[in-house]
Amino acid sequence: MSEKLLAALKVGPATTELREFDLPDVPPDAALMRMEVAGVCGTDVSQYKLPLRGAPLIMGHENVGTLAKVGSLFAKHKGFKDGDLVFLEHYLPCGHCEWDHMGEYRHCAATEWFYDPQAIRYGYTSLDIAPGLWGGFSHYVYLPLNAVLHTVPRGLSPEEAGLATPMSNGIQWTLFDGGVGYASTVLIQGPGQQGMCCLMAAKQAGADRIIVTGTSKDARRLEVAKALGADAVIDVQREDPLERTLEITGGRGVDVVVDCTSGAGRAAVLLGIEATKRRGGTMVVQGEGNATFADFPIGRLTRKGMTLKSARGHSYRAVELALHVLASRRFPLDLIMTHRFGLSEVDFAIKSVGGEGAPGAIHVSVMPWK
Numbered sequence: 001m002s003e004k005l006l007a008a009l010k011v012g013p014a015t016t017e018l019r020e021f022d023l024p025d026v027p028p029d030a031a032l033m034r035m036e037v038a039g040v041c042g043t044d045v046s047q048y049k050l051p052l053r054g055a056p057l058i059m060g061h062e063n064v065g066t067l068a069k070v071g072s073l074f075a076k077h078k079g080f081k082d083g084d085l086v087f088l089e090h091y092l093p094c095g096h097c098e099w100d101h102m103g104e105y106r107h108c109a110a111t112e113w114f115y116d117p118q119a120i121r122y123g124y125t126s127l128d129i130a131p132g133l134w135g136g137f138s139h140y141v142y143l144p145l146n147a148v149l150h151t152v153p154r155g156l157s158p159e160e161a162g163l164a165t166p167m168s169n170g171i172q173w174t175l176f177d178g179g180v181g182y183a184s185t186v187l188i189q190g191p192g193q194q195g196m197c198c199l200m201a202a203k204q205a206g207a208d209r210i211i212v213t214g215t216s217k218d219a220r221r222l223e224v225a226k227a228l229g230a231d232a233v234i235d236v237q238r239e240d241p242l243e244r245t246l247e248i249t250g251g252r253g254v255d256v257v258v259d260c261t262s263g264a265g266r267a268a269v270l271l272g273i274e275a276t277k278r279r280g281g282t283m284v285v286q287g288e289g290n291a292t293f294a295d296f297p298i299g300r301l302t303r304k305g306m307t308l309k310s311a312r313g314h315s316y317r318a319v320e321l322a323l324h325v326l327a328s329r330r331f332p333l334d335l336i337m338t339h340r341f342g343l344s345e346v347d348f349a350i351k352s353v354g355g356e357g358a359p360g361a362i363h364v365s366v367m368p369w370k
């Protein structure tokens with residue numbers, strides 16, 4: 001009898017079923033990861049509602065686990081062994097293109113799951129591609145040789161290490177893309193887990209003034225933002241965010257804006273253009289899906305000599321720094337790790353991140369063996 005495992009399978013829009021699978025054979029150039037924690041992110045909320053693109057799939061792309069059944073070639077090539085606690089990147093790169101050599105796996109053509117049906121990305125890849133264990137809402141995940149792993153530093157719990165994805169995005173977008181550093185002024189729009197991680201990145205880098213915006217339903221999150229080191233928070237439904245930002249910065253405006261709102265698209269972009277300093281500010285935007293908007297004030301943007309950048313995942317280095325800053329214990333991570341769910345509660349976990357399940361969610365963890 002072969003060993004079995006359980007996984008939460010997305011079988012249709014916003015529909016999940018628990019299903020049993022055979023534990024796959026593991027060739028010498030592969031390994032399995034026994035899942036400890038799969039973080040749920042805002043992208044899961046939007047992806048979950050969409051129809052399937054092929055066969056059902058196992059979601060979960062922010063994965064921390066313990067290596068098991070590590071093949072001999074895998075061990076030799078990667079320097080990992082059974083029992084190692086690792087963070088798995090959701091990109092599965094070709095391994096030999098220019099981007100991969102720079103650790104910029106997110107730009108590798110092989111990770112372009114949206115356009116290429118053969119591209120594998122953890123949490124987005126269907127059972128069509130064998131052996132199907134491509135998502136973290138499962139007891140085990142399959143690791144081919146090109147899986148990208150990071151060692152979880154000693155002293156960091158799997159749940160804390162589960163923050164590596166939003167934290168690495170925060171470092172990438174705020175520090176590497178936004179250029180935030182010592183004495184910078186920063187406006188972070190949206191106090192979800194991603195906004196909180198941008199805030200921690202900016203704080204750690206020595207930013208002088210960090211302003212975080214949210215709506216009235218974010219009251220608790222804005223309190224948490226303050227506890228994590230925000231200098232000011234703005235409820236955009238009760239106050240004029242532009243007026244307040246200018247007031248806080250002595251009329252100057254901020255150096256950098258990072259948009260971490262989900263779906264506030266137009267308003268966030270327009271505020272960002274106006275809230276940056278007179279010349280040379282930078283705005284990092286999400287622009288989800290096929291977002292467009294009419295009357296984009298591009299003249300205003302160029303008149304201010306602004307730089308517009310795209311928030312698109314993270315580099316290898318950003319993940320290493322994320323694990324480092326999480327392990328530094330400089331921030332009270334407990335305040336953002338709000339919920340834990342088992343495998344049978346994946347549907348509710350995703351809905352909670354989307355504001356429709358358990359109240360007060362910031363970072364939500366699925367613990368498949370719970």
Ligand SMILES: [Zn+2]
Binds near residue numbers: 043061165
């Ligand atoms: Zn994500």
Ligand SMILES: [Zn+2]
Binds near residue numbers: 096097100108109110
């Ligand atoms: Zn590549």
